[in-house]
Amino acid sequence: MANALILAPLLCAAVVLLLPSPRVRPWLVPIGAAIHAALVSLSLRAATGVSALDGWLVLDKLGRVALPLVSTLFFVCSFY
Numbered sequence: 001m002a003n004a005l006i007l008a009p010l011l012c013a014a015v016v017l018l019l020p021s022p023r024v025r026p027w028l029v030p031i032g033a034a035i036h037a038a039l040v041s042l043s044l045r046a047a048t049g050v051s052a053l054d055g056w057l058v059l060d061k062l063g064r065v066a067l068p069l070v071s072t073l074f075f076v077c078s079f080y
Contacts, residue, residue, distance in 0.1 A: 033078040040071040
C-alpha cells in the first residue's frame with residue numbers, strides 16, 4: 001500500500017512528461033492527484049501500521065496528520 005503511495009504520483013508524472021498532447025496533459029495531473037488521495041484515504045483506514053521499503057518508511061501518528069493535509073493540498077493545486 002505504501003509503495004503505491006509513492007509510485008502512483010511518480011508514474012502519473014512520467015506519463016504527463018512523455019505525453020506530447022498539450023490538451024490532455026493538464027487533465028492527467030488532477031487524475032493522478034485523485035488517485036493519490038484515494039490511496040491516502042485507504043492507508044489511513046488501515047488498522048495496522050502502513051510501511052514501505054522494508055520498514056524504512058512508516059506512516060506514524062504525525063504522518064496520519066501531515067499526509068492527508070499534503071495530499072489535499074496537492075489535489076487542490078492540481079486544478080490550478
